[in-house]
Amino acid sequence: MTPQELVLAAVAAIFTDYDLETAKGLLAPDYIQHNVAVPTGADPILGFIPALEESGIALTTHRVITEGDMVVLQNTYENAQALGAGTLVAFDVFRVADGQVVEHWDNLQVPPAETVSGRSMTDGPTEVVDLELTADNKALVEGFIADVLQGGAPNKITDYISSDLYLQHNPMVGDGLDVLGAALAAIAEAGQPMAYAETHMVVAEGNFVFAASEGTIGETPTAFFDLFRVDDGKIVEHWDTVSEIPVEMPHDNGKF
Structure with a gap:
């Protein structure tokens, strides 16, 4: 198999x-x-x-x-x-x-009953296409994580995310690049800034790129598992799950 x-x-x-x-x-x-x-x-x-x-x-x-x-x-x-x-x-x-x-x-x-975008946490395209672009799409997402999510060069966000089409499945954020920026600013102003510290794995196939990262929301250790859909060299759709990383686990392997 x-x-x-x-x-x-x-x-x-x-x-x-x-x-x-x-x-x-x-x-x-x-x-x-x-x-x-x-x-x-x-x-x-x-x-x-x-x-x-x-x-x-x-x-x-x-x-x-x-x-x-x-x-x-x-x-x-x-x-x-x-x-x-x-x-x-x-x-x-x-x-x-x-x-x-x-x-x-x-x-x-746990998925909420309603989301800001009106989309569920799982709906949207499912077909893997553009297999010949796997390496390019993976590099694009790795650059986005380093520059934007980890703060290396956040002003380069439009190099990675389409300003014309950005569909959001995070239940707390609406569609569009401007809405994403406003949501991140609101989170920070509320005293719960979201920070990506390290990305442990990136898995790509065609137009889909997955990344598993750890960081914090406020002072709470947090795991961010993100899935991105790439089209024509830009990120156009995003799904994720976010959860707290507990201090104690029933093994010594860690979250990552």
Whole structure:
């Protein structure tokens, strides 16, 4: 199986088919876990499958982005009380090696009933296109993160984001470049400035580029998982999940 096929099969075995034996074969025994509430290793996941089945959890995968041994899924979990809330939007990131899933990162957020843009946290285009532009689009987003999100040269924002079309799925921000700037300024004025300190991974495929970063909102350690859609050399759409990074976790692997 390809890395993408392997990850999708493992996720289906755990969350859809509740197939313990298949999941056991697809997860490495020393599976490295970065979820902030789940112990590391395959056994905790395998042991949780009966509870997931009993809970009636429902998984919808909206987007899949694959680069090399890394696979990113944008998911919605419903009836997800077993994971901490009735509904959760998530980015799940997996690393594959030697025919098994060996590592997992995620970031989950409860979606609000309404969003500023009127879009949900997951709707919009899903098709991966422009595969020949993967490297260029990845470099564009890496530049945006360094210059704008990490503050290297914020005045260069129009080099990266289209001034004509910028569709927003962050529930607190409306469409358009001007609205984004105003929202960031309002957050800072409210005493909760958002700061990106370090980006730990960037995964790109065609017109989609995913990035996992850590930073702060105010003084609170925060994880930012962002997905960007690029068209004609500019970022034109954005999805994300944002969550606090807890001080204590049931493993020593950290969030990233």
